[in-house]
Amino acid sequence: MTAEAQTVSPAAPAFPIPAGVYAQAVTAVQHYTDRLFRFRMTRPDGFRFRSGEFVMIGLPNAEKPVFRAYSIASPAWDEELEFFSIKVENGPLTEHLQKIVVGDTVLMRKKSTGTLVHDALIPGKRLYLFSTGTGIAPFASVIRDPETYEKFETVILTHTTRTIDELQYGKDLVAEIKADELMSEFVGDKLLLHSSATREGEQRGERITTLIETGKLFSDLGLPAIDPATDRAMICGSMDMLKDTKALCEKLGLVEGSNAMPGTFVVERAFVD
Missing domain, CATH: 2.40.30.10 (Translation factors)
Structure with missing residues (x-):
């Protein structure tokens, strides 16, 4: 600013x-x-x-x-x-x-804290940022950080809301990054956005867990399915979304990490009701 x-x-x-x-x-x-x-x-x-x-x-x-x-x-x-x-x-x-x-x-x-940080993940090839609603906020920070693109070849931001107009913050954010001369230098073509509204009948109107389980998320993006050897994930959203997406990540072979013990996915449980 x-x-x-x-x-x-x-x-x-x-x-x-x-x-x-x-x-x-x-x-x-x-x-x-x-x-x-x-x-x-x-x-x-x-x-x-x-x-x-x-x-x-x-x-x-x-x-x-x-x-x-x-x-x-x-x-x-x-x-x-x-x-x-x-x-x-x-x-x-x-x-x-x-x-x-x-x-x-x-x-x-005066104190900041949290688990949605690079220190809580072990190195990987692709980083998935799974968010619902205002859960996109920490990822608005992560996708504007040069370190993210030094650590990962591809960064996938998924944002799921109830209605189409609630997706605008994420869409504006990605557009601003790609239009900014300095940020576009380190982001390049590494950042992908997948938006879906669950209540308005969009083509992509399923919950993120359904999109992952059916493989539609990956076909939409032109990427292979999640592989624990190469893929990492961060999760932020409602309590139900956290629980379901965490369980799905574990089913896919990912292991939850923390600042004390990095893993292949992390969850943020601090959010605004």
Whole structure:
């Protein structure tokens, strides 16, 4: 983002900022649907994270702010922080978060963490990023990181939502990467996107687990079926999607990894309800 965008100052918080928390200014807000939006905010000086990690964010609208886990959608090199969120009516945080505007203050705890990072995977040839809904957020970070393309020959982002309009964030993201002169240099033709809406009768309207089991995912992409010797996977989405996709990965011979013990696939269980 431009230096001008980073000069936005946060609005004066209504309550004192808790210890161990950054107070950052919102620099951009974009609403995609009545259920989804993204926002960007200033990045604290000295804040470091690995692409794919999440942080706890909240708002200064109460004496004891509500914090929720949000994956950082921007890559580790970005000068700002980006987040992709659902809108939940009467949600303790999202009811208020969805109403933020440029200049408002967002709180963020100082520690980032997560398993959707390269350190949790052993080397491979292809990287599958399986996501549903706002589960695409950590992968928005991963696919904009040069390290991803140094480690893998092909990167496949799958995004499944209920409706076609909910796919727009992912489509815009990939289009922006390919149109950006600097990012397109390291991404080249390595990045593939497979989008599917389950409730609107698209040609690709099946759940991701069905697409994998029937082989349609691979025929659509012109790739061989998943091979544990060469393929790696990251999974982020709803609890049901995590459970079903994890079980399918294990059935295919992949082994779950972690930061302490890298494997051939990883799952992120921290998400926004």
